Amino acid sequence: MSELSRTGYQTDKMWVTMGPQHPFSHGLWTLRVKVDGEYILDAEPEVGYLHRGWEKECENRTYAKIIPMADRLCYSASMTWSHLYCKVAEEALDVELPERAQYLRVIADEICRIQSHLMWLAALGTDLGSLTIFLWCLREREFFLDLNVRLCGQRLTTNYPRIGGVRNDMPYYFERDCMRVVTRFEKALWDIINLTDESTVFVNRLKGISYLTRKQVANLGITGPAMRGCGVDYDIRRDDPYAAYDKLDFEVPVLKEGDAYARYMVRIEEMFQSCELIRQAFNALQKIPKTSPYRLKVSRNIPEGTHMARIEDPRGDAMMYLVSDGTGSPYRLKVRSPVFVNVSASKAMLEGCRVADIPAVMAMIDMCLGETDR
Amino acid sequence: MAMKYLHKYPKKFRGTGGIRPMLQALKTMVKTTVHRPVTIMYPYEKEWIPDNYRGRPGLRFDRCIGCGICERACPTKCITIVEVEDDDGKIVRRPQVYVGRCMMCGYCAEYCPVDAMTTTPDYELAEFTRKDLIYDPRRLAFEGTTEMMEVHLEEHLQSNLDKGIEKPTAFFDTDRPVLDDNLCIGCSRCAKVCPTSAIEMVVVGQNAKGRDIKRPKLDSTKCVCCERCVIECPKDALEIEEVL
Incomplete structure (x- = not known):
């Protein structure tokens, strides 16, 4: 039998549609990948299944009524989204926050960041087939959700920041509980790290896949831990500080590797830094008298103008753009969702990977469809 | 401030394979074998929740003045003001809540000028029909309402703060x-x-x-x-x- 010539055959490339209901996609979205056997040549995300007209709906509501709606943009980062909305309204009103409110917002934001990253780590664990990581992470997350309950009465839809301050002062036992949870969590996170970083399977599946260069990051507009894992040293909390972040001392983890494992490590370090931020914020709060104001009375109408605010979401650079026309409800409220931009990088991230790597790579975006489709 | 994880961990990673991962796994297993259970047998035992938990709205019928601030503050328009008989047979206006639409934001309790509306720790609200989810003013009452369930609106006026007065107030006072x-x-x-x-x-x-x-x-x-x-x-x- 003569040897077959390889050039004489046309090997098929195939488009595979993953989603909208697929174990790897956390939420409703579709990823279409072009595969050549096991390797991925092209990828195309399709989002929009969860579009509910959030921005349009805001135009029919008064400014105060949008805060609980902003909570529902993202189920696991609700605190930062309502904080962001309040921030843009405060900038429009030119209000300076009371100091106590600033620290309370930092504490609330960092609790939110930790529990969001824990949700991500849990999902990453299941994507890579380790259910223990999922269970342990959710167990730790439960403590932070309990802190949310003590602070503002709800676990996820917190509705805590207000335009001009926060909803309520912290209860007297909150600092004690918070400190216990943070101290406990710093130990427990090392246990989880033992499961992940010491596991050959886990590290091998993340290391060396889905490289992104700094140029790609800049061109695609990737922000957040995915960007910092590629060597771009930028964090809004430090470089364009809001609330009380400029008074606190923390490090921004940056790694130059640019692969999925680097993005994972950045997020783990961010959780440790958040613990430290919470501790420092409480130390600073002790110096502020307990009866000091935490909420300013603001006008219900916002003067005419356009305003922009941004904040460091657990997933990246969240931004809101407000056009007000002097009435009690916004003329236009635009949301810049970090995930919506990051997911557009899926082609760059997936090219050259294998099909089995897709869950691990896409988990690094930390998909949240509520804010993506809004 | 130093990095806690990045400075310590990646340097220690010894590549793949070897006995170290196994030893580490064994260590973790021994460490976590004996611990308190974290599972809660939900319908039989319930998690402790604080009094300020934002469940369904509650109403203290006698305190309410029927002003309708809650109706207007509600983002989902689940509150309507209805006319009901009070204890003396007089017709009064009181809020009625369609809990099926309520998003538990707690605005009604926050903006209530007389603290008649409260948040309640009542979260088991499932019913068989949607009509059962409509809570009339009498049904809104919650047994054992405590002071923690009231939400107080404590705003400060910028004009007061400039003068050095730190006195909380609210829009219904000013x-x-x-x-x-x-x-x-x-x-x-x-x-x-x-x-x-x-x-x-x-x-x-x-x-x-x-x-x-x-x-x-x-x-x-x-x-x-x-x-x-x-x-x-x-x-x-x-x-x-x-x-x-």
Whole structure:
């Protein structure tokens, strides 16, 4: 039998549609990948299944009524989204926050960041087939959700920041509980790290896949831990500080590797830094008298103008753009969702990977469809 | 401030394979074999929740003045003001909540000027029909309402803070309707709808035909800034003046 010539055959490339209901996609979205056997040549995300007209709906509501709606943009980062909305309204009103409110917002934001990253780590664990990581992470997350309950009465839809301050002062036992949870969590996170970083399977599946260069990051507009894992040293909390972040001392983890494992490590370090931020914020709060104001009375109408605010979401650079026309409800409220931009990088991230790597790579975006489709 | 994980961990990673991962796994297993269970057998035992938990809204029927601030503050429009009989058989206005639409934001409790609306730790609200989810004012009452369930609106005025006064206040203490005298026709509709009877019609003079000219007079101590007079006014003569 003569040897077959390889050039004489046309090997098929195939488009595979993953989603909208697929174990790897956390939420409703579709990823279409072009595969050549096991390797991925092209990828195309399709989002929009969860579009509910959030921005349009805001135009029919008064400014105060949008805060609980902003909570529902993202189920696991609700605190930062309502904080962001309040921030843009405060900038429009030119209000300076009371100091106590600033620290309370930092504490609330960092609790939110930790529990969001824990949700991500849990999902990453299941994507890579380790259910223990999922269970342990959710167990730790439960403590932070309990802190949310003590602070503002709800676990996820917190509705805590207000335009001009926060909803309520912290209860007297909150600092004690918070400190216990943070101290406990710093130990427990090392246990989880033992499961992940010491596991050959886990590290091998993340290391060396889905490289992104700094140029790609800049061109695609990737922000957040995915960007910092590629060597771009930028964090809004430090470089364009809001609330009380400029008074606190923390490090921004940056790694130059640019692969999925680097993005994972950045997020783990961010959780440790958040613990430290919470501790420092409480130390600073002790110096502020307990009866000091935490909420300013603001006008219900916002003067005419356009305003922009941004904040460091657990997933990246969240931004809101407000056009007000002097009435009690916004003329236009635009949301810049970090995930919506990051997911557009899926082609760059997936090219050259294998099909089995897709869950691990896409988990690094930390998909949240509520804010993506809004 | 130093990195806690990045400085310590990646350097220690010894590549793949070897006995170290196994030893580490064994260590973790031994460490976590004995511990308290974290599972809660839900319907039989429930998690402790604090009093400030934001469950369904609750109403203290006797405290409510029927001003309707909760109805207007509600983002999902799940509150409607209905007319019910109170204990003496008098018809009064009280909120009714369609809990199926409630998003548990707690705005009704926050903005209530008399703390009649509260948040309650009641979260098991499942019913078989949607109609059962409509809570009338009597059903809204919650047994064992504590002070923690009230949400107090404690805002500070920037003008007060500039003067060095730190006294919490709220919009129902400061904001008041003001009258544009040229637009008022003296129909006294504002006085009729006022839930706290803060508005009284007073005769200020007589017109060319010899009839009384009436103008509303506001009792600032009674007013709760519910804006019902502003909404009801047929000529838009009343407007809320905000104090900031």
